[in-house]
Amino acid sequence: MKIAQAFDTLAGPDIDVEFVAYDGSKGGRVGSDVRMEVRSPRAISALLSAPGQLGVARAYINGDLEVSGDLYTAFDRLANAAVRDVPLHEKATLARAFAPFLLSRPAPPPEEVHHKGGRHSRRRDAEVISHHYDVSNTFYEWVLGPTMAYTCAVFPTSDATLEQAQEEKFDLVCRKLGLQPEMRVLDVGCGWGGFAMHAARHYGVDVIAVTLSEQQAAWGQRAVEAAGLGDQIDIRFSDYRAVPEGGFDRIASIGLTEHIGKRNYASYFGFLRSRLVDGGRLLNHCITRTDPTQRTYTRNGFINRYIFPDGELVHVGVLVDAMERQSLEVQHEENLRMHYALTLGHWLDNLEAHWQAAVAEVGLRKARVWRLYLAASKWGFMRNRIQLHQVLSTRTGTDGGAAFPLRLSL
Numbered sequence: 001m002k003i004a005q006a007f008d009t010l011a012g013p014d015i016d017v018e019f020v021a022y023d024g025s026k027g028g029r030v031g032s033d034v035r036m037e038v039r040s041p042r043a044i045s046a047l048l049s050a051p052g053q054l055g056v057a058r059a060y061i062n063g064d065l066e067v068s069g070d071l072y073t074a075f076d077r078l079a080n081a082a083v084r085d086v087p088l089h090e091k092a093t094l095a096r097a098f099a100p101f102l103l104s105r106p107a108p109p110p111e112e113v114h115h116k117g118g119r120h121s122r123r124r125d126a127e128v129i130s131h132h133y134d135v136s137n138t139f140y141e142w143v144l145g146p147t148m149a150y151t152c153a154v155f156p157t158s159d160a161t162l163e164q165a166q167e168e169k170f171d172l173v174c175r176k177l178g179l180q181p182e183m184r185v186l187d188v189g190c191g192w193g194g195f196a197m198h199a200a201r202h203y204g205v206d207v208i209a210v211t212l213s214e215q216q217a218a219w220g221q222r223a224v225e226a227a228g229l230g231d232q233i234d235i236r237f238s239d240y241r242a243v244p245e246g247g248f249d250r251i252a253s254i255g256l257t258e259h260i261g262k263r264n265y266a267s268y269f270g271f272l273r274s275r276l277v278d279g280g281r282l283l284n285h286c287i288t289r290t291d292p293t294q295r296t297y298t299r300n301g302f303i304n305r306y307i308f309p310d311g312e313l314v315h316v317g318v319l320v321d322a323m324e325r326q327s328l329e330v331q332h333e334e335n336l337r338m339h340y341a342l343t344l345g346h347w348l349d350n351l352e353a354h355w356q357a358a359v360a361e362v363g364l365r366k367a368r369v370w371r372l373y374l375a376a377s378k379w380g381f382m383r384n385r386i387q388l389h390q391v392l393s394t395r396t397g398t399d400g401g402a403a404f405p406l407r408l409s410l
Contacts, residue, residue, distance in 0.1 A: 017029065034068070062106075173252055191220070192219050200232040251280070254283075316387065327395070335388070
């Protein structure tokens with residue numbers, strides 16, 4: 001059996017993807033604007049030895065599987081293709097044809113990680129954060145753009161630029177937090193310092209900002225000094241758990257909770273509450289799962305092996321419950337799912353616009369990891385597999401006083 005015959009057997013004749021293989025066979029819809037090419041037997045071995053997203057990722061990252069055309073469109077068409085209920089005799093034919101490929105288990109790309117030690121120990125957390133964020137500040141400048149914001153933007157209009165949308169996100173967080181001049185703000189998981197600089201510049205607050213990425217901290221510190229905000233902002237290369245100060249009026253956690261781990265939510269939200277004054281506000285901004293019955297952590301998934309080792313996503317209801325259990329009264333919640341889909345589209349466009357330079361900076365395999373990651377994530381948000389929620393809470397006083405308006409005005 002030819003490789004393309006197997007593809008047609010499994011996917012059916014109606015899928016709008018052209019399929020070609022190293023054995024000269026062709027299948028799918030010839031002339032489609034999306035073309036999938038299996039370039040070597042190693043791709044088949046990778047797909048069979050790790051069925052699902054991990055096998056596809058390994059084959060793609062190594063260049064044994066190539067996709068021509070828009071990668072997001074390819075994801076959408078392949079995901080929507082109903083795998084046929086293959087008759088028993090055809091299953092037997094497929095098994096005989098592909099049995100030889102099971103004898104070979106190709107080594108995964110070197111970009112695949114297997115960290116040792118206990119999940120979410122301080123040492124391992126530092127290692128996994130470094131794995132993803134200490135890639136190259138230059139690379140991130142190309143992908144993220146001038147704001148260097150690596151979290152969901154908020155688009156005031158669908159045709160707004162990425163920079164306008166990121167500034168709107170920073171300002172939305174400031175407005176939800178109700179920032180006032182001379183307030184003390186803690187920014188945990190601060191990235192390159194974009195929110196801290198926006199809050200200090202436009203709202204006159206003082207910010208302590210922490211990140212576990214050494215490269216982020218160094219970049220942010222230089223940016224703060226260049227902006228003349230050194231007297232207001234202290235960016236630290238530090239675990240949030242090492243912050244000794246307390247008495248903060250406001251805390252922002254933008255894109256950190258995904259790295260915390262569900263079992264650590266009690267200590268995480270408890271720590272943040274302990275750093276707030278009574279009546280203080282915490283805004284938690286993070287990716288969530290849509291389906292509360294799904295596993296929150298997939299050790300052998302593409303994201304955990306290549307992008308966010310130890311990353312864990314829960315349903316927003318789990319987050320709300322965890323916050324309330326630590327006496328953080330939830331006052332407002334907002335789903336920004338479609339804004340993240342738009343954000344990822346811009347990042348993907350930026351990567352493609354700088355493709356050759358990106359390959360020279362981080363290597364071809366790492367660049368392909370990012371192309372796959374951004375396209376797959378965009379698909380996940382567009383198809384409502386994952387969401388992005390901002391949850392605003394207060395440290396309500398023992399007397400029930402929340403220091404919060406009857407309705408949040410934005």
